[in-house]
Amino acid sequence: MDVFDRLRVTATSDWARYVEHDFVRQLQTGTLPEAAFRAYLVQDYLFLIQFARAYALAVYKGRNLADMRVAQAGLSAILDVEMDLHVRLCGRWGLSAADLEAAPEHAATIAYTRFVxxxxxxxxxxDLHVALAPCVIGYAEIATRIASQETATLSDHPYREWIMEYSGEPYALVAAAARRHLDALAARAMTEQRFAELAALFAKASRLxxxxxxxxxDPGA
Structure with missing residues (x-):
């Protein structure tokens, strides 16, 4: 069992609440209201801006070139792939990258990104990579599960592009690298006493x- 699996086991209920949320269930079946998907994309774009800052911080905090390269790869995945996906998808509603960047941040967006x-x-x-892990690794898990269960109907699925992006091989490599890096960092800096503290961080990130x-x-809440 790697470090990520150990963290997930300690946060079983919080993890389930995240990966089995009604939003995810509706996304899988294609019944998610378009307005909800649009609200998510706009806020996730703002979310990614802050996560890019987190990966830039990880480059700065890297103790060696290997740490820095892992962080740089995560930063590139956000700035060069994920944000472009959001711009393409939001273009169907006439929203530009400038429109997305100018949107106000929701309290939930602020809560999670500033926590990280x-x-x-x-x-x-x-600490930083444990806080990032539910998002980075969780998206791959969620999208891969959806893709495997919806293969027969994915060709006309309304959210096919999002599902394919996060279930595809390039993003799977990002998630796998994140898991390996957690193990490498833990081997250098984790004690059993500290694991309990990291598990609390992981659980909170999953709740967020x-x-x-x-x-x-509930975008108006």
Whole structure:
């Protein structure tokens, strides 16, 4: 069992609330209201801006070139792939990249992204990557599960492009690299006593992910 699986086991209920949220279930079946998906995409674009800052912080905090290259790869995945996906998808509603960047941040977006940045600023590289893990690795898990269950109908699925992006091989490599890096960092800096602290960070990040899904279902809340 790698470090990520150990963290997930300690946060079983919080993890389930995140990866099995109503937003995810509706996304899988294609019944998610378009307005909810649009609200999610706009806020996730703003979310990614802050996560890019988190990966830039990880480059700064890297203790060696290997750490820095892992962080740089995560930063590139956000700036060069994920954000472009959001711009393409939002273009169907006439929203430009400038429109997305100018949108106000929802409280759920602020809560999660600033939590991650605070973990990185006040802690070390392991704290930061544990806080990032539910998002980075969880998206691959969610999209892969959806793609495997919806193969027969994915060709006309309304959210096919999002599903294919996060279930595809390029993003799977990003998620796999994140898992390996967690193991490498833990081998250098984790004790059993510290694991309990990291598990609490992971559980909170998972809860904040679930709150982010809920924000999209109730954007006016």
């Amino acid at each position: 940045l605070d973990c990185g600023a006040s802690g070390d590289l392991l 992910e679930a709150d982010f899904w809920q924000m999209a279902l």
